Amino acid sequence: MESTRTRIRRATINDVASAAGLSRGTVSRVVNGERYVSEDAKLAVEEAILKVGYVRNSVARNLVRQQSGAIGLIIHEPHSLLFEDPNIGSILLGANAVLSAADYQLVTLIIDSARDSRRVADYLQGGLVDGAVIVSARESDPIALAVKNLGVPAAFVGHPPGIPDIPYVAIDNAAAAEAITSHLLGTGRTRVGMIACALDRDSGQDRLAGFKAAMGELFDPELVVEYPLYTYGFGLEGMQELLRRRPDLDGVFAASDAVAAGAMTALQETGRQVPGDVGIVGFDDSSWALRCRPQLSTVRQPADLLGERAAELVLAQIRGLPSPAEVLETSVMWRGSA
Amino acid sequence: MESTRTRIRRATINDVASAAGLSRGTVSRVVNGERYVSEDAKLAVEEAILKVGYVRNSVARNLVRQQSGAIGLIIHEPHSLLFEDPNIGSILLGANAVLSAADYQLVTLIIDSARDSRRVADYLQGGLVDGAVIVSARESDPIALAVKNLGVPAAFVGHPPGIPDIPYVAIDNAAAAEAITSHLLGTGRTRVGMIACALDRDSGQDRLAGFKAAMGELFDPELVVEYPLYTYGFGLEGMQELLRRRPDLDGVFAASDAVAAGAMTALQETGRQVPGDVGIVGFDDSSWALRCRPQLSTVRQPADLLGERAAELVLAQIRGLPSPAEVLETSVMWRGSA
């Protein structure tokens, strides 16, 4: 981070004051729309502002007010997920909606390397934001620890294992996975596999646990394949592997819709009929689900609500209100794929 | 933006100084890793920092240094594009890579309402960032004007019409569209339509212009349908409309891969063979392209490079170096869909 110090000097509140023949205090009052300033003074200040081209220095303001009016949203995802995971966009937009309404600025920070991780932690601790929403933290995430140590108001989307006492909003992945798997079994399948992903996260772990629970007696460890990410590509690959292990498979639970879409392609490429030969269910109810032919049976997850509620939890903390963890409802969307 | 002023007082540099029995100056020197501090002093300060739990207040630091070490990346997209457009993620990651290497923090600001637009403009002007990368600006964007007025170092991704003299990095959409359309015509098609999108932007306009140029004599205005966004849904709809107008259509240029994917679905649902009956080409070379069956012939657009170069342009301005506009190369990826 270098710099050539050549930026032209910006007008300050003092420049405005002297141009208007008034004092700092009065200028500050009109800039902030406070009471107790005469009509004459107001006009003079507004004219002076235009004349000298003044715009408020937020840094100085934030320093004295001891708050920034900004909330960070931290995304810690591997490269590819930024494109593949539709939930992130929804979470982002949901959070932005409630913060915007409360006149907070949402600033999104992405972590793509260890270096980023440190810099972002500094950013959070440095007083540059009043709080943070953290998406997809992993176990022993330095960010989570930083937040915890400094007491920055924060909320997690998803329930990071190993970080107690921090407000979060999540869905019950295990229960939802169990529910959709049961639906799938309800269509009379008996040889059902799972393409599991992201087992380093609570969502991945819990979906697998839910699957096992639903399968009960029928569960066969050989019919579970594991991949690091929720992607179309791994869905394709995972399905091929499953078919290799068990060509007579008649059902599959994919850990996300993107994965399910990949699996469906793999199935159709081997000439199998969906849902005739193999039934397939996904997770997310993202735009993937409607795009598949046949359309995907899946778990509807309210991603935008997740973002909204997380933002609300952060605001609650800032305002000194209670901010209880929250588990949002999911529902099974039953469509043509199983 | 309210607040209950109850945050616990943070330790300051003075607290560290008195705990270590040294002065502010010395503490500052060790915190910033400067020379001329004795080993004893360094140890004492480090111990004191741990003891009082000090973390630097970046706001105060930024105020005196008159720089923030942060670069804003502004995304002004309608809701749905945040999920559908794979380019945005690549641009983001590209920009982050170069800024991270230069030890700048990338902060992403999204605009989703007029209110956001104003707040973001304030954020940019208020000294909270040292520069900005602006993605997908539209004509007469308030953000663009704000940047222009205050002289904040900035670079645009894409070439916003009506905003001269601002560095940008873009691709030649018209030339690329012309090239791929020519390829399509080269397979012997004569009744070729286009699903055009986002005509309020340079990319949308230019792709249409390129299409027209390639078609020459063959161009038929009835075979162009227009939609506001580059989405799968509009691709589906657009293809159905085109087929209604001209059931014997034998080729189509979709304004993006997502649009092409929708179009392909529509085509296949009417029982048409791709590329046998109808050839189809897209734009972006996103993950959509490989996901279609057959795979999509498309224009490869280096989205990550776009982000990298834009970030470099901003850094160049900060360093007082020249920052010429840049047009990046595209290439035609010829695959199975035409």
Add this chain to the structure above:
DNA sequence: ATGCGTTCTGTGAACGCTCCCAGACCCGTG
């Protein structure tokens, strides 16, 4: 006249840091 409440204005004191200058100290050299 005096007092009181309201509106309006100016100013000193922060906020927490960095920068710079002055001075102390130590060492080796002429």
Add this chain to the structure above:
DNA sequence: CACGGGTCTGGGAGCGTTCACAGAACGCAT
């Protein structure tokens, strides 16, 4: 012994605001 040069430390000034307080000016009732 004086001197120059390097190393180390302390502290004043200043970054551009907001905030609290003091005081001026005014009208109105006592």
